[in-house]
Amino acid sequence: MDPGEAARLAAKVHGTDFSKVPQFLDISPEAITAQVHAVNSNCKDDRTKFIFERLITHLHDFVRETSLTTDEWMTAINFLTAVGHKSSDLRSEMILLSDTLGVSSLVEMLNNAKPPNATVGTVLGPFFTNDAHHLQTGESIASEGKGHYMYVEGKILTTKGEPIPGATIDTWESDGDGIYDNQYENRTEPDCRGQLKSEKDGSFAYRAVVPVPYGIPNDGPVASMLGHLGRHIYRPGHLHVRVEAPGYETLITALYFEGDPYVTSDAVFGVRNSLIIKSTVVEDPEVTKARGFLNTSKPHTYLKHDFILPTVQEAEEAKKALKLKLKSHL
Amino acid sequence: MDPGEAARLAAKVHGTDFSKVPQFLDISPEAITAQVHAVNSNCKDDRTKFIFERLITHLHDFVRETSLTTDEWMTAINFLTAVGHKSSDLRSEMILLSDTLGVSSLVEMLNNAKPPNATVGTVLGPFFTNDAHHLQTGESIASEGKGHYMYVEGKILTTKGEPIPGATIDTWESDGDGIYDNQYENRTEPDCRGQLKSEKDGSFAYRAVVPVPYGIPNDGPVASMLGHLGRHIYRPGHLHVRVEAPGYETLITALYFEGDPYVTSDAVFGVRNSLIIKSTVVEDPEVTKARGFLNTSKPHTYLKHDFILPTVQEAEEAKKALKLKLKSHL
Numbered sequence: 138m139d140p141g142e143a144a145r146l147a148a149k150v151h152g153t154d155f156s157k158v159p160q161f162l163d164i165s166p167e168a169i170t171a172q173v174h175a176v177n178s179n180c181k182d183d184r185t186k187f188i189f190e191r192l193i194t195h196l197h198d199f200v201r202e203t204s205l206t207t208d209e210w211m212t213a214i215n216f217l218t219a220v221g222h223k224s225s226d227l228r229s230e231m232i233l234l235s236d237t238l239g240v241s242s243l244v245e246m247l248n249n250a251k252p253p254n255a256t257v258g259t260v261l262g263p264f265f266t267n268d269a270h271h272l273q274t275g276e277s278i279a280s281e282g283k284g285h286y287m288y289v290e291g292k293i294l295t296t297k298g299e300p301i302p303g304a305t306i307d308t309w310e311s312d313g314d315g316i317y318d319n320q321y322e323n324r325t326e327p328d329c330r331g332q333l334k335s336e337k338d339g340s341f342a343y344r345a346v347v348p349v350p351y352g353i354p355n356d357g358p359v360a361s362m363l364g365h366l367g368r369h370i371y372r373p374g375h376l377h378v379r380v381e382a383p384g385y386e387t388l389i390t391a392l393y394f395e396g397d398p399y400v401t402s403d404a405v406f407g408v409r410n411s412l413i414i415k416s417t418v419v420e421d422p423e424v425t426k427a428r429g430f431l432n433t434s435k436p437h438t439y440l441k442h443d444f445i446l447p448t449v450q451e452a453e454e455a456k457k458a459l460k461l462k463l464k465s466h467l
Numbered sequence: 468m469d470p471g472e473a474a475r476l477a478a479k480v481h482g483t484d485f486s487k488v489p490q491f492l493d494i495s496p497e498a499i500t501a502q503v504h505a506v507n508s509n510c511k512d513d514r515t516k517f518i519f520e521r522l523i524t525h526l527h528d529f530v531r532e533t534s535l536t537t538d539e540w541m542t543a544i545n546f547l548t549a550v551g552h553k554s555s556d557l558r559s560e561m562i563l564l565s566d567t568l569g570v571s572s573l574v575e576m577l578n579n580a581k582p583p584n585a586t587v588g589t590v591l592g593p594f595f596t597n598d599a600h601h602l603q604t605g606e607s608i609a610s611e612g613k614g615h616y617m618y619v620e621g622k623i624l625t626t627k628g629e630p631i632p633g634a635t636i637d638t639w640e641s642d643g644d645g646i647y648d649n650q651y652e653n654r655t656e657p658d659c660r661g662q663l664k665s666e667k668d669g670s671f672a673y674r675a676v677v678p679v680p681y682g683i684p685n686d687g688p689v690a691s692m693l694g695h696l697g698r699h700i701y702r703p704g705h706l707h708v709r710v711e712a713p714g715y716e717t718l719i720t721a722l723y724f725e726g727d728p729y730v731t732s733d734a735v736f737g738v739r740n741s742l743i744i745k746s747t748v749v750e751d752p753e754v755t756k757a758r759g760f761l762n763t764s765k766p767h768t769y770l771k772h773d774f775i776l777p778t779v780q781e782a783e784e785a786k787k788a789l790k791l792k793l794k795s796h797l
Contacts, residue, residue, distance in 0.1 A: 141745070143677050144680050144728055144729060148728050151680070163740070169573050174737065177696050177698065178735075179696070180696045180697045180699035180706070186531050188535075191530060192568075199521055201577070202793075205575075206578060210565070210570075210571070214565060215552060218550075218554045220548075220551060224548045224551065235540070238523060239527065243499050245537075246495070331601065347468060347470045347606075349470075352481070366510045368506060368509065369515070371478070374474050394471055394474065396471020397474035401490060401491060401492045406494065406502065409493060409494055416469070416470055418469050438469065438470055453794045460534050463531050
């Protein structure tokens with residue numbers, strides 16, 4: 138039997154529609170990219186087709202520009218497989234890879250553009266929980282002894298400077314050892330996290346502890362990759378804040394500290410210039426007492442920052458403007 | 468305590484060398500790429516640094532050009548994780564992903580460039596084994612009943628057309644059902660594969676069966692991806708050939724059949740234009756008998772092809788020339 142005929146018979150069994158496959162073959166180190174595009178061109182979803190067209194082009198250009206060796210390709214295959222194997226329902230090494238290559242942070246910025254005077258967002262991170270205690274203004278999110286005292290206050294405002302009362306503020310942080318409550322195996326209740334509402338004048342205030350730098354998981358292929366790149370695995374200390382108010386774009390952000398030596402080399406690129414805040418140290422026992430700290434002889438760090446929320450419509454306009462700006466760069 | 472001071476104390480514990488981290492922070496949808504390059508710039512291996520510089524640039528450009536949404540990013544994370552989870556020592560779904568995006572084929576071409584008149588290579592594939600029986604010229608690699616008869620012959624030649632005697636030829640193929648021997652659970656010995664030596668005049672000949680198209684594994688995320696792209700999962704029928712001779716560049720290749728309807732849309736882009744061979748059907752019982760087939764009343768397919776091997780030095784020169792050509796495109 139003619140193998141072409143044998144193949145046509147086999148194809149008949151498979152039910153392949155040959156009116157939809159490329160009619161010509163052209164495979165060379167340069168031409169293979171167009172060949173893959175041709176094979177993918179029957180995709181019925183235009184968005185998926187566009188994404189794969191860009192993906193294939195960049196992947197192939199990368200391989201050509203680096204003249205990637207067979208050994209290097211195999212290293213990449215084994216690395217990505219190991220990243221997959223290390224990922225579970227409890228831990229995503231694949232997200233960590235995206236984080237450490239700056240991809241997660243870039244996706245965050247592209248999808249959460251804000252008007253110029255609004256507070257910018259940053260990555261949510263893996264430590265948010267839904268069970269934080271509800272607090273009154275001035276209460277503490279951290280139990281006594283979890284770290285150096287910190288007092289946080291500010292206002293929730295519109296882009297026009299008007300107060301937003303009744304906004305829901307979620308805030309969470311590592312303790313003074315750089316560990317989140319849900320990283321402790323014996324966690325019985327939430328700590329170093331809380332939920333509160335802004336007052337009529339948009340103000341909020343709470344006690345906390347000074348969050349300190351901590352490392353990303355150091356037992357996986359991603360930490361090993363950072364080692365090969367001569368990078369450290371640390372994030373600068375930061376305080377997570379999420380603000381939600383009806384009619385306004387929900388803000389997911391974090392505050393970083395001026396003077397933190399990790400602020401310019403965050404392992405996951407979560408820092409934004411405008412989120413690096415200058416804090417002060419308060420040593421006056423009267424102020425410490427008035428703010429509700431138990432040990433009035435200890436100094437506390439004072440962090441003041443207003444969060445400015447755009448309306449949903451203002452945020453949509455900012456997102457559209459960013460997309461247009463990026464398109465003009467193509 | 469000043470959080471900057473707290474961070475410096477924590478950093479001291481971590482042993483971070485801050486003389487090597489970027490001094491300034493600049494993160495925006497455009498500037499983040501340079502920031503990641505800056506953080507990676509301490510990599511001590513120039514090749515690794517270059518590869519990551521190109522990787523980060525292409526990854527970020529891809530995200531910006533597509534304005535990748537958070538949902539699409541999450542789909543990609545989940546997909547790559549699933550590809551890792553499906554990969555095991557017995558099956559690499561990650562290699563299959565690379566294959567179906569044309570990356571494996573491109574890497575193969577870049578690393579195995581040949582002089583213009585030499586036989587081109589193609590992907591080895593996952594079905595090569597080391598236990599094939601040794602055959603004499605004219606013997607069969609396939610046991611009786613494994614498919615339609617096929618007779619293969621040709622010569623192993625230098626680029627100057629001179630015979631290469633004593634070359635080791637490994638050849639393997641799917642049977643008439645599109646299945647390799649090592650895909651059968653009850654495999655007791657090798658079938659549809661063999662090893663033979665070229666004769667003094669460089670010639671070789673063996674009996675085989677007509678290989679037919681077969682699908683890549685259809686139970687994993689990669690086959691699912693091909694479904695979303697409107698692609699089929701099939702490879703055209705092909706005969707694997709590997710030729711090794713001292714002083715010559717080892718050839719890993721395969722022959723495809725003119726008229727096979729899958730030849731322009733191979734799911735893994737393994738076909739090369741010059742490897743598509745015109746075969747004929749022989750119905751003369753005398754010829755069938757002379758070639759050693761058991762049932763002389765059956766026709767057989769006749770496949771004739773010479774394999775031309777460059778010397779190791781000729782191959783090295785071709786590889787260098789391709790690298791220069793690709794560099795000039797940058």
